Amino acid sequence: MIRISKRNSISFGKSALIRGIAILLSLIATAIVILAIVGLNPIDVYVSMAKGTFGDPFNLFGKRFQYFLRDMMILTCIAIGLAPAFKMRFWNVGAEGQMLVGAIGAMFFMRNFAGKMPDVLLFVCMIAAALLLGGIWGLIPGFFKAKWNTNETLFTLMMNYIAIRFTAFCVAKWENPFGSNTVGIVNSDTKTGWIGNLLSKGYNGDYLWTVLIVLALCTAMWAYLRYSKQGYEIAVVGDSENTARYAGIRVNRVYMRTMAISGAVCGFAGFLAVSAVSHTISISTAGGRGFTAIIVAWLAKMNPFVMLLISALLTFLSKGAIQIATDFQLNEYASEIISGIVLFFILGSEFFINYKLKLRGSHKEG
Amino acid sequence: METVDNIKIPDAANNPETGSEYAIELRHITKRFGSVVANNDITLSLRKGEILSLLGENGSGKTTLMNMLGGIYYPDEGEILVDGKPVSIRSPKDSFHQGIGMIHQHFKLVDVFTAAENIVLGLEGDKGKLDRASIRKAVAEIADRYGFEIDPDQKVYEMSVSQKQTVEIVKVLYRGADVLILDEPTAVLTPQETDKLFSVMRNMRADGKAIIIITHKLHEVLAVSDRVAVLRKGRYIGCVDTAEATQQSLTDMMVGRSVSLNIDRPKNPDLKDRIRIEHLTVKDKEGVKKLDDVTFTAMGGEILGIAGVAGSGQKELLESIAGLQKMEPGTEIHYIAPDGTDKLLNGMDPLDIINSGVLLSFVPEDRFGMGLVGSMNIIDNIKLRTYRIGKSPFTDRKVPTSLAEKIVSDLEVVTPDINRTPLRRLSGGNVQKVLVGREIASNPTVLMTAYAVRGLDINTSYTIYNLLTEQKMKGVAVIYVGEDLDVLLELCDRILVLCGGQVSGIVDASATTKEEIGLMMTQFRREDAQ
Numbered sequence: 001m002i003r004i005s006k007r008n009s010i011s012f013g014k015s016a017l018i019r020g021i022a023i024l025l026s027l028i029a030t031a032i033v034i035l036a037i038v039g040l041n042p043i044d045v046y047v048s049m050a051k052g053t054f055g056d057p058f059n060l061f062g063k064r065f066q067y068f069l070r071d072m073m074i075l076t077c078i079a080i081g082l083a084p085a086f087k088m089r090f091w092n093v094g095a096e097g098q099m100l101v102g103a104i105g106a107m108f109f110m111r112n113f114a115g116k117m118p119d120v121l122l123f124v125c126m127i128a129a130a131l132l133l134g135g136i137w138g139l140i141p142g143f144f145k146a147k148w149n150t151n152e153t154l155f156t157l158m159m160n161y162i163a164i165r166f167t168a169f170c171v172a173k174w175e176n177p178f179g180s181n182t183v184g185i186v187n188s189d190t191k192t193g194w195i196g197n198l199l200s201k202g203y204n205g206d207y208l209w210t211v212l213i214v215l216a217l218c219t220a221m222w223a224y225l226r227y228s229k230q231g232y233e234i235a236v237v238g239d240s241e242n243t244a245r246y247a248g249i250r251v252n253r254v255y256m257r258t259m260a261i262s263g264a265v266c267g268f269a270g271f272l273a274v275s276a277v278s279h280t281i282s283i284s285t286a287g288g289r290g291f292t293a294i295i296v297a298w299l300a301k302m303n304p305f306v307m308l309l310i311s312a313l314l315t316f317l318s319k320g321a322i323q324i325a326t327d328f329q330l331n332e333y334a335s336e337i338i339s340g341i342v343l344f345f346i347l348g349s350e351f352f353i354n355y356k357l358k359l360r361g362s363h364k365e366g
Numbered sequence: 367m368e369t370v371d372n373i374k375i376p377d378a379a380n381n382p383e384t385g386s387e388y389a390i391e392l393r394h395i396t397k398r399f400g401s402v403v404a405n406n407d408i409t410l411s412l413r414k415g416e417i418l419s420l421l422g423e424n425g426s427g428k429t430t431l432m433n434m435l436g437g438i439y440y441p442d443e444g445e446i447l448v449d450g451k452p453v454s455i456r457s458p459k460d461s462f463h464q465g466i467g468m469i470h471q472h473f474k475l476v477d478v479f480t481a482a483e484n485i486v487l488g489l490e491g492d493k494g495k496l497d498r499a500s501i502r503k504a505v506a507e508i509a510d511r512y513g514f515e516i517d518p519d520q521k522v523y524e525m526s527v528s529q530k531q532t533v534e535i536v537k538v539l540y541r542g543a544d545v546l547i548l549d550e551p552t553a554v555l556t557p558q559e560t561d562k563l564f565s566v567m568r569n570m571r572a573d574g575k576a577i578i579i580i581t582h583k584l585h586e587v588l589a590v591s592d593r594v595a596v597l598r599k600g601r602y603i604g605c606v607d608t609a610e611a612t613q614q615s616l617t618d619m620m621v622g623r624s625v626s627l628n629i630d631r632p633k634n635p636d637l638k639d640r641i642r643i644e645h646l647t648v649k650d651k652e653g654v655k656k657l658d659d660v661t662f663t664a665m666g667g668e669i670l671g672i673a674g675v676a677g678s679g680q681k682e683l684l685e686s687i688a689g690l691q692k693m694e695p696g697t698e699i700h701y702i703a704p705d706g707t708d709k710l711l712n713g714m715d716p717l718d719i720i721n722s723g724v725l726l727s728f729v730p731e732d733r734f735g736m737g738l739v740g741s742m743n744i745i746d747n748i749k750l751r752t753y754r755i756g757k758s759p760f761t762d763r764k765v766p767t768s769l770a771e772k773i774v775s776d777l778e779v780v781t782p783d784i785n786r787t788p789l790r791r792l793s794g795g796n797v798q799k800v801l802v803g804r805e806i807a808s809n810p811t812v813l814m815t816a817y818a819v820r821g822l823d824i825n826t827s828y829t830i831y832n833l834l835t836e837q838k839m840k841g842v843a844v845i846y847v848g849e850d851l852d853v854l855l856e857l858c859d860r861i862l863v864l865c866g867g868q869v870s871g872i873v874d875a876s877a878t879t880k881e882e883i884g885l886m887m888t889q890f891r892r893e894d895a896q
Contacts, residue, residue, distance in 0.1 A: 005399075005400075007400075223760075227760045227761060228759050228760050228761065229753055229754065229759060229760065229761050230759070232746070232749065232753050232761050235739070235741075235742065235746075236739055236742075236750065239739040239740060239741050239742070240734065240735065240736065240738075240739060240740070242690075242735055242736040243734075243735075243736050243737055243738060243739055243750070245690060245715075245716060245736075246688070246690065246716060246728065246730065246736045246737055247716065247750045247751070248715070248716040248717035248719070248720045248754070249717070250715070250717060
């Protein structure tokens with residue numbers, strides 16, 4: 001008989017080993033599935049998958065890898081936004097909407113004030129608008145939770161749909177050219193309000209600005225959650241509201257403050273999506289990343305640096321899925337099965353990190 | 367045994383009385399949790415028709431050992447014999463089939479069911495029918511035989527704690543248990559209820575049942591048991607006949623060295639009014655009064671004991687002072703600072719109280735529900751009181767770290783790592799030490815404790831009593847909500863007795879008796895309160 005018991009602690013090496021085994025097993029399982037379903041050589045499929053991230057031929061300075069970095073960093077940015085809320089056990093599933101309204105805020109200034117104010121001021125306004133709108137979008141469910149103890153999961157989820165319709169409204173209002181039902185590339189001639197390249201001239205060549213900004217944000221959030229007084233309050237509220245009250249923490253204020261911060265960071269991801277990536281806006285600007293980021297934040301156990309790794313993995317998988325689909329004329333669903341299997345094994349390995357199995361009757365420690 | 371025979375119980379209950387002399391024998395039982403050895407080679411036997419007390423400090427492995435009889439854990443090594451036959455108890459169901467009935471500290475009853483319904487819950491009746499009349503008859507018979515007072519048709523939610531306990535005991539008897547294990551059954555009872563329980567236990571013993579009782583209260587051990595088995599740090603220390611034991615000898619066995627069992631009660635000559643409460647009334651969500659017009663003064667330099675049956679308003683009283691309760695209009699809570707300034711605390715939340723310079727410490731009864739953060743380590747829990755200090759947006763770690771180290775060494779907290787192990791992983795006693803240590807360390811002028819020694823072993827309990835007395839001598843107003851009347855009588859200067867949310871009297875602890883307080887706990891006597 002197998003007995004399951006919780007581990008008291010696990011060494012870093014051991015947990016890395018378990019994760020490594022999980023990835024290896026997932027590759028084997030995927031190979032079997034690939035063979036069984038589509039009859040392709042699994043090695044070819046894996047190589048193709050890697051091309052999605054590293055380009056063909058592999059090139060760490062190529063466009064492909066930079067797109068990978070860009071997408072991974074924006075995903076991380078959203079997950080960073082979710083971290084304080086999740087740490088407070090406030091299930092913010094509204095990152096999608098908070099990102100969209102942030103994007104609207106940035107686009108509003110980019111579109112209407114380009115050339116009418118100095119570029120630096122324009123960037124300040126775009127960022128401020130993204131933070132403010134995202135923050136408000138997060139604050140609303142926080143306020144309702146604090147005031148009337150509403151269910152935050154449903155509330156934040158519903159706010160997404162409002163944000164999506166609101167975006168659709170703005171797209172219709174800012175339509176260009178008329179009748180296209182898109183906003184088009186904004187300021188495509190002057191590039192005003194676009195985040196440029198750091199190492200090379202022009203735009204969208206290297207994404208180092210995005211990388212640097214998100215890395216800085218990552219460090220800041222890590223320090224905020226780990227060392228700041230507010231971060232400590234968040235953790236206390238998350239574990240026990242009554243203990244927080246007992247210690248003189250005003251729980252309602254912490255709810256509202258934290259959700260405003262959470263929403264603002266997600267809104268900032270919207271700014272990045274507009275200013276550094278697409279230079280346009282549509283209802284798919286967030287594109288489901290607000291939900292993917294939930295997985296990222298969870299798997300990383302709210303640690304911003306681990307989020308980088310998880311985002312990298314998820315982005316790698318999704319880029320790989322697209323690449324496999326084009327290379328082998330498969331539909332994307334087939335390649336998503338592969339991503340799903342890999343993810344399953346990685347999530348499953350968490351169980352073995354937290355628990356150990358022991359065979360009944362044996363006296364050895366598992 | 368007609369009662370039991372009409373329910374299908376295999377093996378155990380049908381054993382002829384002529385079996386082994388022992389109801390239970392444990393041989394060389396070892397149980398490990400990871401690297402911790404909870405039970406180390408324990409050999410212990412329980413005779414038929416005896417009451418055995420199992421005694422030991424916190425973490426000595428009493429509950430673990432009993433849980434192996436109850437089918438909750440399975441021993442790593444050793445064997446268990448029931449009535450002379452080796453058995454394997456892999457689940458609570460196995461345990462029950464062996465005729466072992468365990469009564470846990472926390473009752474496992476369905477609130478909306480009647481006593482009778484709870485008693486038969488989970489049993490296979492005849493042809494799926496619920497024959498209420500015969501159940502009632504069987505329950506009444508058990509009650510008569512052992513002297514229980516039970517109404518089979520009363521709903522559990524209408525019952526007092528003692529009545530619920532009765533239902534639990536009748537439940538296992540109804541199922542044909544020959545061995546009863548009671549885990550700290552008296553912790554929630556008044557002295558009168560305890561006496562009643564003991565007389566029931568003696569009746570069961572006379573009927574040939576074997577009983578194991580776990581309790582921390584030595585006078586109860588001496589009063590009720592035939593033999594006492596002592597565990598220390600997972601090892602079996604020995605077994606003595608109760609007739610030959612004294613409180614002191616048992617304590618020495620438990621602790622492993624000689625411990626003084628006297629609580630000093632020095633008088634602090636310098637008494638000052640510190641907290642004056644007038645007309646405190648608190649209603650719960652349903653509008654039921656939890657506290658009704660409570661008026662009293664707690665003085666700096668004394669320990670004011672609060673006695674009462676569990677749920678008489680103790681929690682609400684302390685939380686009102688701490689700013690955590692909504693109070694009805696008309697209530698006034700005055701805080702008189704050592705320099706004589708009078709502040710009104712009602713209407714303030716805990717942060718207001720802190721900011722107004724009132725140094726209030728509070729050890730609440732439900733540690734993880736309030737007071738501590740289970741997922742955090744010791745240092746971060748110590749921080750709860752100090753993190754706000756200073757203008758920096760970041761928390762200071764130095765002060766709480768050194769304080770945590772001091773508490774761990776002064777109070778002998780057992781923890782793998784003060785920096786990494788979450789508090790929830792520590793044993794209950796160690797958790798309580800951290801909480802009490804932190805609250806005393808913040809140099810309060812008012813120190814409120816609710817069941818400060820609950821779950822603590824004798825040695826640590828006395829350490830805590832001494833700390834409280836030390837605080838009193840420093841001029842702190844100590845409010846001590848307790849359940850052990852012997853301790854209340856020895857430790858406190860005055861005792862306020864609550865009964866159903868009302869003050870049924872304030873008595874001088876050195877001039878009253880346990881019986882008097884026990885009576886005041888159960889019946890409200892307004893004329894005495896005046």
